[in-house]
Amino acid sequence: MINGQIREKEVRVIGFDGEQLGVMPTRDAQKLADDAEVDLVMIAPTAKPPVCRIVDYGKFVYEQKRRDKEARKKQHIVEIKEIRLSPNIDTNDLNTKINAARKFLGKGDRVKMTLRFRGREMAHMANSKHILDDIAEALSDLAVVEKAPKVEGRTMTMFLAVKK
Numbered sequence: 001m002i003n004g005q006i007r008e009k010e011v012r013v014i015g016f017d018g019e020q021l022g023v024m025p026t027r028d029a030q031k032l033a034d035d036a037e038v039d040l041v042m043i044a045p046t047a048k049p050p051v052c053r054i055v056d057y058g059k060f061v062y063e064q065k066r067r068d069k070e071a072r073k074k075q076h077i078v079e080i081k082e083i084r085l086s087p088n089i090d091t092n093d094l095n096t097k098i099n100a101a102r103k104f105l106g107k108g109d110r111v112k113m114t115l116r117f118r119g120r121e122m123a124h125m126a127n128s129k130h131i132l133d134d135i136a137e138a139l140s141d142l143a144v145v146e147k148a149p150k151v152e153g154r155t156m157t158m159f160l161a162v163k164k
Contacts, residue, residue, distance in 0.1 A: 001042040011052040082112045087128040098138050115156040132158045
């Protein structure tokens with residue numbers, strides 16, 4: 001809220017240079033802002049009393065957008081990468097999948113290892129848990145098991161995340 005939109009009786013005012021001007025009636029704060037030919041902007045409406053700042057509103061909005069844009073640039077969105085396996089996977093194929101998981105974890109993403117069962121493979125689900133355990137052990141230097149291997153229907157899944 002700016003200028004006439006502020007309906008509070010008293011506000012805490014921060015001056016143009018960032019110094020505290022204290023708690024005063026809104027009319028007096030608005031007069032100070034008008035004398036300086038700038039705006040009175042409410043920056044903390046939930047505080048008791050609300051905090052207002054004497055500032056050029058256009059410049060204030062521009063700098064706020066610039067700060068938000070910089071913050072978005074620096075953040076990293078963690079994605080979940082899925083690697084699918086079958087229970088009768090060979091050693092070299094397993095090593096290839098482990099290297100792919102290592103690459104994803106190196107980028108900071110989480111990895112979902114999915115072991116899919118088809119047909120008669122469903123009868124031997126318990127015997128295939130060792131595959132996911134081997135993967136967790138091979139990646140233990142840079143990853144931690146976030147969710148242990150769990151059977152859901154025709155699949156067994158395990159989540160890995162980067163060690164902190």
